[in-house]
Amino acid sequence: MSAYFNAKKIVPSAMTFVDIAGLVKGASKGEGLGNQFLSHIRETDVIMYVLRAFESKEIVHVYERVNPVEDFEIVQAELIFKDIEVVEKKIATVNKMARIGNADAALEMNILEKIQKNLGMGIPVVDMEMNEKEKEYVYDLWLLTSKKRMFVLNCKEGLESEKIEVWKKELEEKTGDLVIMADVKLVGEMEDAEEYAELLGYVPKSVKDIIKGAYDALNLITFYTGSEKECNAWTIEKGANAKEAAGVIHTDLENNFITADVVNVDALLDAGGWVKAKELGLVKNHGKDYIVNDGDYIIILANK
Incomplete structure (x- = not known):
């Protein structure tokens, strides 16, 4: 997608993995790293x-x-x-x-x-x-x-x-x-x-x-937004609707949400871009209750 748009900035979705040292029998009573280890787990x-x-x-x-x-x-x-x-x-x-x-x-x-x-x-x-x-x-x-x-x-x-x-x-x-x-x-x-x-x-x-x-x-999925200025991958929980997806991008978009234009990102690229995808009827307009799918490319329409 970023290659198609020739985007100046790419912002991938992120997931942090924390390496926590191995746990031994008796850790709950303080053996090994004990409570230090267990406290790290609470944050995951x-x-x-x-x-x-x-x-x-x-x-x-x-x-x-x-x-x-x-x-x-x-x-x-x-x-x-x-x-x-x-x-x-x-x-x-x-x-x-x-x-x-x-x-x-x-x-x-x-x-x-x-x-x-x-x-x-x-x-x-x-x-x-x-x-x-x-x-x-x-x-x-x-x-x-x-x-x-x-x-x-x-x-x-x-x-x-x-x-x-x-x-x-x-x-x-x-x-x-x-x-x-x-x-x-x-x-x-x-x-x-x-x-x-x-x-x-x-x-x-x-x-x-x-x-x-x-x-x-x-239970996470990824949806996308993009232009020549910036391409983004956003993470959201499976089952979230279009309005909730708008809130992941910015709270103002969620609060002022009107509708969302949606197309699968692979279908968008295969069609040759946004204009061609619309001509082929691949782009659909949805209201706030639309359930976002993994791989959706979304344009949010909102009041200013």
């Missing part, structure tokens, strides 16, 4: 578990064995232990509120006791069945196990694929989340995954695959 939107799935005599595993499923279970258990502490403290606070006649205390206590019971059974918050009111309440607790998840099995391309497939299937069945098998070292070094296809017999996972996985885990 999704936890990407990068789990070792390769043997190496040079790189020693802290537990002297390789089993990514067990590694995940250790990390999750520590997060659950920490969440139990948070919930217990909140229950004590709500009890005090109940004694002074707080009207919401009973409802809060029901939700907290439900969470406490499930955590005690080893069920993370993200896997608990909750109604919308309960979800809103839990969101404000900033519980560690409420985070969305995805997994990267760090393996060596071309080695022990059958064992890794077993681990992948086990994690998928256990969590229902996305599991990517990737050689993390190779991912960091290669510029073009296609270059390795002939050598390996398949196209290895790349940084793009991992980023897409994170987008999917967060």
Whole structure:
């Protein structure tokens, strides 16, 4: 798109990945980096578990064995232990509120006791069945196990694929989340995954695959705006409407929204530009309730 417009400025959508040091058993009680590690997790939107799935005599595993499923279970258990502490403290606070006649205390206590019971059974918050009111309440607790998840099995391309497939299937069945098998070292070094296809017999996972996985885990899509002056990629949650998309660009566009002209960006470029796309009937005018699709190119019409 930027090449078509010969844009002077390109502003891509952005996602920040934070590398947090590995967690050891007992972190919830201060072992290893302990609370420092756990505090970093509170600030994230999704936890990407990068789990070792390769043997190496040079790189020693802290537990002297390789089993990514067990590694995940250790990390999750520590997060659950920490969440139990948070919930217990909140229950004590709500009890005090109940004694002074707080009207919401009973409802809060029901939700907290439900969470406490499930955590005690080893069920993370993200896997608990909750109604919308309960979800809103839990969101404000900033519980560690409420985070969305995805997994990267760090393996060596071309080695022990059958064992890794077993681990992948086990994690998928256990969590229902996305599991990517990737050689993390190779991912960091290669510029073009296609270059390795002939050598390996398949196209290895790349940084793009991992980023897409994170987008999917967060339920995000991308829409575009562009001109000769500037081309932008904007990130928005799947299911957002045109007016909400306008607010991502600028609050004034959302507040003064009238309509939006929309066309798929690939269709726009294939047609040869905006004028030709309109002639072909590809550009559609939509109101505020239009649900934005991944890859939409949008022009917002608003009052000044």
